[in-house]
Amino acid sequence: MEGSDFKRRSGRQKKKPNATPLVRLIRSSDFLLEIADARYPELSRNKRLEARIRLEGRRLVVVFNKADLISMSAVNRLQERYRDSFVVSSKTRQGFVDLRFFLKHIAPKREVTIGVIGFPNTGKSSVINILKGKHAAGTSPSAGFTKSMQKLRISPRVLIWDTPGIAPFGTNEILLAVLGAKNPEFLKDAEGVAMHIIQTLKIDSEGTLTKRYGIDESKEPNEILEAIALKTGALSKGGIPDTERAARTVINDWQKNKLVG
Numbered sequence: 001m002e003g004s005d006f007k008r009r010s011g012r013q014k015k016k017p018n019a020t021p022l023v024r025l026i027r028s029s030d031f032l033l034e035i036a037d038a039r040y041p042e043l044s045r046n047k048r049l050e051a052r053i054r055l056e057g058r059r060l061v062v063v064f065n066k067a068d069l070i071s072m073s074a075v076n077r078l079q080e081r082y083r084d085s086f087v088v089s090s091k092t093r094q095g096f097v098d099l100r101f102f103l104k105h106i107a108p109k110r111e112v113t114i115g116v117i118g119f120p121n122t123g124k125s126s127v128i129n130i131l132k133g134k135h136a137a138g139t140s141p142s143a144g145f146t147k148s149m150q151k152l153r154i155s156p157r158v159l160i161w162d163t164p165g166i167a168p169f170g171t172n173e174i175l176l177a178v179l180g181a182k183n184p185e186f187l188k189d190a191e192g193v194a195m196h197i198i199q200t201l202k203i204d205s206e207g208t209l210t211k212r213y214g215i216d217e218s219k220e221p222n223e224i225l226e227a228i229a230l231k232t233g234a235l236s237k238g239g240i241p242d243t244e245r246a247a248r249t250v251i252n253d254w255q256k257n258k259l260v261g
Contacts, residue, residue: 025149025161026052029115030107031059035122037179038064038087041078044119044179061085063099065123068092069260090126100131103158115161121180121255128152128162180255184248194247195221197254208259225250 026032032053037044041064053060062082067075068089078087086102088095106112116124132154150162176182177193178200187193198221201208209217215227222243228234229241232249236242253259 021149022049022163023052023056025115025117025163026056026058028113029058029161030112031061032115032117033127034060034062035116035118035124035127036062036064037119037122038067038070038075038078038089040179041082043175044122046117046119049117061102063088063127065090065127066257067094069257088127090123090130093130096130103131104155107157111157111159113159113161115163117163119176119179119181125162128154128160131160177251178254184251184255187248187251190247190251191225191243194225194250197250197259198224201259205259212253212259 034045034050045062050060062085064078064082064085064087066089067078067087068091070078075087078085086095086099088099103114116128118124132152152160152162154160173182173187173189174193174196177184177187178197184190198209198217202217202221207217209215209224209228213228213231215224215231217224219227225243225246226241228250229243229246232246234242234245234249250259
């Protein structure tokens, strides 16, 4: 009896855990589209998830969205470097002719299911809406708007799973904020994130800060943040610049694409 009890207990211990919803999504999809940010082609990809997709034997196609926020030369470099990917803009609809053609001919004689994944706020639902031709999945500029998986038909033979944005555990807070994957009100160090954005704009988009806030952007990031607080009326008692509030304004403007040169 004791031996049989041990075997039964051992059997229970060896039982495999149930697959997570994300793994079930991968297994129920014929292939997957990962929506990434064209401004950050490597940083905005979920490498852990990509590895799991390969482990499950599924095909992955990367779609770089927000191409309207980068130069045409940068678009060309993306297309040259990532030859099996697509570069699109859900705002201008750039690149969608090629993406539609690909999806239409991926399996012309049978129904296929495509899982759509990516960081929060990379534009997954907006991409799906354009592919379908009408608002099938709700869209919002706020990170994490898609709360649960939705299955949608975008053509007679193509079904798509739209998923909530998934960020790997432990992802750097600056990266999450810059990608729009974390809302400003939930940041622990909004000032640090804002100064990173300010420094990036000073280098890559000269004149943008002056145009948006009417400040002298030749100064250091912390001084610029104080100047923005003064210009936007973000003041504490005694007229002291509230750089915390100003930082959240800068981050919010960045995430809503208002800081474009």
